[in-house]
Amino acid sequence: MLPDFLVPYKHYQEGTICDAIDGRLNPKESDDRPSEQSVKHWKYWIFLNEDDINGNLKSIAYRELDYSEELLRSGVSLLEKLKCSIPDGWLKAIIRTIYNAGAYLQPFYIC
Numbered sequence: 018m019l020p021d022f023l024v025p026y027k028h029y030q031e032g033t034i035c036d037a038i039d040g041r042l043n044p045k046e047s048d049d050r051p052s053e054q055s056v057k058h059w060k061y062w063i064f065l066n067e068d069d070i071n072g073n074l075k076s077i078a079y080r081e082l083d084y085s086e087e088l089l090r091s092g093v094s095l096l097e098k099l100k101c102s103i104p105d106g107w108l109k110a111i112i113r114t115i116y117n118a119g120a121y122l123q124p125f126y127i128c
Contacts, residue, residue, distance in 0.1 A: 021109055025116065026124040027059075034059050035108040039100075058125075063096075066122045070096045073115045081118070 022030045029037075029051055036042050037056040051059075063070075074095040078084040099107040115122065 021113065024108065024112055025121070029055070031109050031112065032105075035105070038063060038108070039104070062122075062125050065125050067094075067096060069120075069122060070111055070115070073118065073120045074099075074111070077114060077118050 022032065024031050024034055027034060033042070033051065037051055038059050042050060042056075071094055075084075075089050075091075078095075079086065079089055096107075096111070099110055103110055112122075
């Protein structure tokens with residue numbers, strides 16, 4: 018089991034990845050900043066997994082939290098809702114929910 022601050026297949030902490038994706042990295046804050054290429058890859062990783070994230074979250078909400086079938090058919094983006102409601106921890110919430118339910122996100126290693 019991974020600690021909350023780690024993301025599978027990534028060597029930066031969840032907070033750094035989340036801040037980088039959302040454009041909140043402070044260039045003067047740390048010497049161990051990710052490269053611009055890493056940030057591009059992370060944004061692309063979320064983009065390519067967006068449908069899987071939304072599908073997994075809807076499925077988990079339906080199965081485990083007794084949400085109605087309407088949620089499964091809706092066009093609502095739970096990813097966007099989480100980004101708005103938990104701006105500093107949306108990635109952590111997504112990773113823990115999906116992986117603890119037995120699912121996973123594609124790592125998308127890009128050369």
